[in-house]
Every structure is written in structure tokens, then in C-alpha cells.
Amino acid sequence: MPDPALTPRLDSRTLYLRLLTHVRPYWRVFLLGIVAMVVMALTEPAVPALLKPLLDGSFVKKDPFYIRWTPVALVALFAVRGAATYASTMAMAWVGSKVVLDLRTRMFDRLLTLPVGYYDDHPAGNIISKLTFNVTQVTSAATQVLTVLVRDTLSIIGLLAWMLWLDWRLTLLILLTAPAIVTVVKTLSIRMRHLNRQLQESYGDMTHVIEEAIRGNKVVKIFGGQAYERRRFGDIANGVRRYQLKVQSTAAINVPLVQTIAAASMGIIIYLAASDTSNGNMTVGAFMSFFAAMGLLFSPLKRLTGVNEHLQRGLAAAETIFDLIDESPERDAGARHLPGRARGEVRFESVHFRYPAAKREALRGIGFEVQPGETLALVGPSGSGKTTVANLLPRFYAPDAGRILLDGIDIQELPLAELRGNLSLVSQEIVLFNDTVAANIAYGIEPAPPREAIVRAAETAHAMAFIRELPEGLETLLGDNGVRLSGGQRQRIAIARALLKDPPVLILDEATAALDTQSEKHVQAALESLRAGRSTLVIAHRLSTVENADRILVMKEGCIVERGRHAELLALRGLYHQLYTSELET
Numbered sequence: 245m246p247d248p249a250l251t252p253r254l255d256s257r258t259l260y261l262r263l264l265t266h267v268r269p270y271w272r273v274f275l276l277g278i279v280a281m282v283v284m285a286l287t288e289p290a291v292p293a294l295l296k297p298l299l300d301g302s303f304v305k306k307d308p309f310y311i312r313w314t315p316v317a318l319v320a321l322f323a324v325r326g327a328a329t330y331a332s333t334m335a336m337a338w339v340g341s342k343v344v345l346d347l348r349t350r351m352f353d354r355l356l357t358l359p360v361g362y363y364d365d366h367p368a369g370n371i372i373s374k375l376t377f378n379v380t381q382v383t384s385a386a387t388q389v390l391t392v393l394v395r396d397t398l399s400i401i402g403l404l405a406w407m408l409w410l411d412w413r414l415t416l417l418i419l420l421t422a423p424a425i426v427t428v429v430k431t432l433s434i435r436m437r438h439l440n441r442q443l444q445e446s447y448g449d450m451t452h453v454i455e456e457a458i459r460g461n462k463v464v465k466i467f468g469g470q471a472y473e474r475r476r477f478g479d480i481a482n483g484v485r486r487y488q489l490k491v492q493s494t495a496a497i498n499v500p501l502v503q504t505i506a507a508a509s510m511g512i513i514i515y516l517a518a519s520d521t522s523n524g525n526m527t528v529g530a531f532m533s534f535f536a537a538m539g540l541l542f543s544p545l546k547r548l549t550g551v552n553e554h555l556q557r558g559l560a561a562a563e564t565i566f567d568l569i570d571e572s573p574e575r576d577a578g579a580r581h582l583p584g585r586a587r588g589e590v591r592f593e594s595v596h597f598r599y600p601a602a603k604r605e606a607l608r609g610i611g612f613e614v615q616p617g618e619t620l621a622l623v624g625p626s627g628s629g630k631t632t633v634a635n636l637l638p639r640f641y642a643p644d645a646g647r648i649l650l651d652g653i654d655i656q657e658l659p660l661a662e663l664r665g666n667l668s669l670v671s672q673e674i675v676l677f678n679d680t681v682a683a684n685i686a687y688g689i690e691p692a693p694p695r696e697a698i699v700r701a702a703e704t705a706h707a708m709a710f711i712r713e714l715p716e717g718l719e720t721l722l723g724d725n726g727v728r729l730s731g732g733q734r735q736r737i738a739i740a741r742a743l744l745k746d747p748p749v750l751i752l753d754e755a756t757a758a759l760d761t762q763s764e765k766h767v768q769a770a771l772e773s774l775r776a777g778r779s780t781l782v783i784a785h786r787l788s789t790v791e792n793a794d795r796i797l798v799m800k801e802g803c804i805v806e807r808g809r810h811a812e813l814l815a816l817r818g819l820y821h822q823l824y825t826s827e828l829e830t
Contacts, residue, residue, distance in 0.1 A: 256437070256559055263386050263562050266346055270339045277335030277387075278394060284328040285398030288544075289406040290321055292536035336391050340383040347379050350569055357573035360640040361600065369452020370445075374568055377451075378444050378561040385558020392551045396544030403537045403544075410534045428501050433552050436494050440560035443487040450480045491557075498552060502545065575642070580657040586666040587651050588616040588748035588779035590637065595646035597632060606632045608802040610646070616748070619780040621790035623823065624799035630783045631671075632802075634753045637781070638667050650749070668742035672754035674734045676726035681711055682718040684726075685740045693744065701744035707736035750780040787824045796820070 267274055294317055351374065363371075407415040457464060457473050464473055590613070597607040607629045614620045622630040635641055636648060639655055648655050655663050676684050685698050698718065702708040710733050714720040726734040742750065784790050791810045798806035798813065798820045806818050813820035 256433075259559050259562055259566075260385070260555075262566065263382060263558070264390075266343045267339060267386055269346075270342050273335050274339050274387075277332045277339065277391070280328045280332035280335065281391060281395040282398060284325055284332060285395050286402060287321055287325045287328070288399035288540060289402035289537065292403070292533045292540060293406055294318060294321070332391060332395070336387040340387040343386050344379055344383055347382065347565055347569075348375055351375055351379065351565060354569050354571060354573065358571055359574045360635070362571060365600075367448075367452040369450075369455045370448035371568075372455065373444070373448035373451040374564055377447050378564050381440075381444070381561035382558045382565065384554040385562065389551050389555045389558065392547050396548050399544045400541060400548070403541050407534055407537050410530050410537075414534065424505050428498065428505070432494055432498050433556055436491065436552060436556035437560055439487060439491045439494060440557040441563065443484065443491055443557075444561055444564060446480065446484045446487050450477070450484055453477050453480055495552075574639070574660060575656075576660045578656065578658040578660070578663070580653055581662060582651060582653065582658070582666070586748045588614070588666075589649075589651050590614040590749060590779055590781070591649040591652075592633070593647045593649070595636065595643045595648060597636060597641065597643050599641075605644075605802050607636075607643075610802070610804060612797055612804065612807075614779045614781060616779055618794045619782060619792075621782040621784060621793035621796045622799055623784055623787055623790060623796060623820065625823070626785070627801075628799040629802040630799055631753055634669065634671070634751050634781065634783055637749075637751060638664050638669060666747050667749045667751060668745045668747045669751045670735075670738050670742045670753065671751075674726070674731075674738045676722050676729075676734055676737060678722065678724055680716075680719050680721055681714065681737065684722060684737055685718075685744055687741055689745065697744060698740075701740040702737075704743050705736045705740035707733070707740050710736075748778055750778060751783075752780065753783045754785065787820075787827055798823075 355371065404415060404419075453473075453476055457477070464470060592610050592612050595607055595610040596605055598605045610629070610633065612620065622633060624630055632641075636643055637655070639660060642656065650658065650663065650666065677687065681702075682695070682698050685701055686693050695718075699708060702711055702718075710729075711717055711720075720728075722728055722737075726737065729737070782790055782793060790796060793810070796806075796808060796810060796813055797804050798818070800819060806813055806816060806820050808816070814824060
């Protein structure tokens with residue numbers, strides 16, 4: 245029985261036909277390339293065909309017509325071949341580049357709609373590798389392979405037709421080698437597909453290690469992780485090298501095996517053809533024409549057998565690409581709509597949630613309500629489920645049981661864009677883009693807000709003071725994830741972004757964690773002025789930041805264990821009192 249690991253996951257024909265559907269929009273240019281290939285293929289048997297009159301008419305019979313016009317015909321023939329070659333090459337290159345662009349665009353569009361859980365399960369490096377490396381591998385499968393198949397198949401047919409006309413018996417001997425060649429190619433193609441799939445996965449792993457080493461370069465330096473990273477990269481890079489060698493080894497054995505089979509038949513044919521010539525059954529010109537046609541068969545035959553490497557590499561890449569494109573996007577079947585801007589009433593009703601593969605629930609029967617304009621704080625030790633609450637409200641994840649309502653409507657029934665349009669989130673994981681300060685503050689707002697609104701949001705977040713000191717102010721490029729700013733400055737840019745959106749519901753997940761005491765006081769004062777008509781969900785480890793909240797919920801192991809205002813909770817002398825006392829002591 246064949247090894248299941250070596251069996252392609254999808255039928256090659258189905259996969260290839262799906263790949264060709266992406267060529268369909270460019271069928272005119274593609275057809276031009278095919279026509280040029282046909283012209284080029286048709287000229288292939290014309291070369292040996294001209295040898296017969298050239299030798300028999302010019303050198304043997306000394307015919308002045310053949311002496312004069314055969315060289316002219318050769319020049320014209322190769323001029324036509326050159327023009328056809330250029331046209332087919334450029335047409336297929338153009339179509340290939342458009343297919344790669346379309347696939348990259350579709351993959352990126354899909355990435356923007358995938359649920360958060362997908363990114364939890366797939367390393368960033370592997371995803372990046374699919375968009376940067378894997379997608380380029382399908383170019384050869386979509387266009388170059390087809391070029392070889394059409395051009396060289398027609399060339400072989402034309403050459404065989406000419407050889408059949410010259411001597412059908414000798415030509416049939418050549419055709420007897422076809423079953424052996426097909427068997428070799430089919431056997432090696434399965435292994436080639438499997439190896440190329442493994443090679444592309446190894447490239448993804450290598451990209452992931454590189455991405456982590458770059459992103460975590462400070463951690464690597466401070467903890468002396470250089471040796472560990474070298475070993476990790478070396479192991480994966482060596483794995484890539486070994487898979488490359490296996491691919492090259494399989495490809496390298498393919499062509500020699502086919503050529504050996506063909507050469508064996510060629511040796512027999514040369515002997516028989518030479519015997520026919522000596523017996524007067526074949527002229528010298530016919531013999532040389534037959535021999536030239538047989539020699540010309542080797543190049544297209546070699547390309548046809550070698551094309552299997554490119555085809556299997558492209559199909560292996562196409563599998564990973566279509567796997568990504570076929571991933572289910574975030575569920576967005578909501579058909580109900582809010583009457584306008586949300587009032588900001590948020591309610592959790594007996595919400596349960598467990599992360600995939602987790603041993604226990606992150607949330608167990610959570611229930612609370614936030615009235616419009618009210619500030620509700622969630623506090624508790626790490627791992628108590630506070631951030632999970634913040635992730636469920638924008639539907640980054642869906643609860644396993646229970647409901648979450650916005651203005652009395654289950655958020656699962658609202659369109660995602662409408663739900664998230666009424667929320668702003670500032671989390672402890674600040675994300676800034678390699679763009680200007682102004683673009684980061686106004687991110688996602690269409691049409692672009694006026695400069696005055698951006699400045700006002702930055703002022704409210706107490707960010708304008710340091711922005712003015714930047715080289716180009718609001719037009720300063722921030723670099724990779726705001727690398728040019730301090731932690732507190734990055735956090736204030738994110739707060740300004742949330743303020744500019746001006747939603748009815750604010751989610752602040754450790755939003756002031758990286759601020760110094762003075763800046764924190766300013767931001768807290770700004771947030772206080774924004775609470776009117778706005779629901780604010782504050783998640784904090786530092787209890788001093790939530791003392792003025794309208795209500796405080798204390799969480800432990802996914803449950804709400806205490807509720808009340810700051811003074812009330814202190815009087816209970818329970819978990820909140822312990823946390824608050826510990827904070828004061830530190």
C-alpha cells in the first residue's frame with residue numbers, strides 16, 4: 245500500500261483546474277501566449293524538414309533553387325520562432341504576475357476577516373510565508389508549466405508526425421518507450437508533491453523563528469538567548485536544506501531515467517536507420533532529417549519530464565494558499581440593527597467561555613449590567629477572566645453559553661461592523677502602525693477627520709505635548725509598532741485613537757498601565773469628562789485607578805465574587821481588601 249504521507253491531500257487535476265480559474269480574467273493575453281506557443285511549436289518540425297531538401301537538393305543534386313532559397317527559409321523560420329518565443333514568454337509572465345497579485349490580495353482580504361482564534365493557532369511566520377513565498381510558487385504551475393505542456397507537446401507531435409512520414413516503422417519503436425517514461429514520471433510526482441509541501445512548511449517555520457528573533461531582540465539580548473536562537477534557527481534552516489536536497493535529488497533522478505530510456509531506443513533506431521541507408525531504402529537527407537528530428541525530441545521531452553518538479557511545487561503551494569482562502573471568516577450573520585447610535589447599555593447574562601484546549605472555563609456564569617454613562621471596573625488577580633470579558637464584548641470570541649446584549653439586543657444578532665462601530669478598545673497590548681502619528685490616531689475613520697479633531701483627541705489624551713517635540717509633529721513616522729516612542733507615549737497615542745472615534749462604549753484594558761503617575765492623573769481626568777452618555781468598562785490591576793468607578797466587580801477564577809463601590813468593598817474585608825492592601829504595601 246502507498247504511504248499515506250506521500251499521497252496528495254487534493255486531487256491534482258481538481259487543484260490545477262481551480263488554479264487555472266484565476267487565469268480566466270486574463271484570457272485574452274493568455275490566448276495570445278497560447279497562439280504564440282502554437283506558432284513556435286509548429287516551426288519545430290520545420291527545422292529537420294528543411295534538412296532533407298538542403299542535403300539532397302543542395303549537396304547531392306546541386307540544385308540551384310535549393311542552394312538559393314534554403315538558407316533564406318532558415319533565416320525566416322528562426323525569425324518567426326524568435327518573435328513567437330518573445331510573445332509567449334512576455335504574455336505568460338504578465339498573466340503569472342497578475343495571478344500572484346490576485347491570490348495575494350485574496351489571501352490578505354481573508355486574513356482581515358479571520359477570527360481571532362485562527363491567529364491564536366497559527367504562528368505569524370507561517371502566515372507571512374504563505375503570502376510572500378508560497379504564492380510565488382504557483383506562477384510556474386499556472387503559466388510556465390502550461391507553456392511547456394502546450395509548446396513541447398505540440399513540438400513532439402509535430403516531430404513525430406514528420407518522422408512517421410519519413411519512416412513509420414522506426415518511429416513506432418520510439419513510441420514503445422512512452423509507457424516506461426509515464427511510469428517513472430507518475431511514481432516520482434507523488435514524492436515530489438509531498439516533499440514540496442514539507443519544504444514550504446519548513447520555510448514557514450523558518451520565517452516564524454526569524455520574526456520572533458527580530459521582534460524579541462531586546463529579550464534575546466538581556467537574557468543571553470543568542471546561543472538558543474542560533475541553535476533553533478540552525479535546526480530549522482538545516483531542515484529546509486535537507487528538504488531542498490530531497491526535492492533536487494528527486495528532480496535530478498527524473499530526467500536521467502527518462503533520457504536513459506529514450507537513449508536506449510535511440511541507439512537501436514540509429515542502427516536500423518543506418519542499415520536502411522546503406523541498403524538504399526533511405527536517402528542521406530532523409531536519414532539526417534530523421535536523426536535531427538529525433539535529436540530535437542530530447543529538449544521538449546526533457547522539459548516535459550522536468551516540468552513535473554515545477555508542477556508539484558506549485559500544486560503543493562496552491563494547497564496551502566487555498567487552505568487559507570477557504571478558511572471560514574468571522575461569523576457575521578447579524579440581521580438586526582440598532583435604531584442609531586447605541587445608548588451604551590451593556591449586559592452579560594450567565595456567560596460561560598472556555599478557550600480551545602483549556603482545562604477549565606475562563607468565565608463561569610458571568611452576569612452584570614452597565615448603564616449608559618456608567619463606569620464599571622473589573623479587578624482581580626491575573627487569570628481571573630477580566631481580559632476575556634473585554635474580548636467577548638467586541639465578539640473576538642463567542643460565548644459558549646449565555647448572552648451579551650447591547651441596548652437589549654444580543655450582539656450575535658448585530659452585524660460586526662455595526663457592533664464594533666459603537667465600541668473603542670484600548671488594551672494593554674498597544675498596536676501602532678508604521679505610519680504617521682496623525683494616521684495612527686485617525687486609524688479606520690472614513691472619511692479622514694479634520695486635523696483639528698485629531699489635535700483635540702491628542703490634547704485630551706495628553707499626547708500633544710510630546711507630539712510637538714517629534715521631528716515632524718503629527719506627520720512623524722512612528723516606525724515598527726511605534727518603536728520611536730516610549731511605552732507611555734505609545735499608550736497615549738492609542739487612547740487618543742479611541743477618543744477620536746467617540747463611541748458610546750469604551751473598553752479600557754489596562755489602558756493606563758504604562759503611564760507615569762502625572763500622565764495617568766491627566767488621562768484619568770480626561771476620561772472622567774468623557775463618561776457622560778458613555779459606558780466605560782475598565783479592567784485594571786492597579787486598584788488606585790478604579791477607586792472612583794460607579795461599580796467594581798471583583799473576579800476570581802472566572803467568577804464574580806464581590807460587587808460594590810470602592811468603600812463598600814473595603815468594608816467587606818474580602819478579596820478586594822486583600823488586593824488593595826497588598827498594592828498599598830508595595
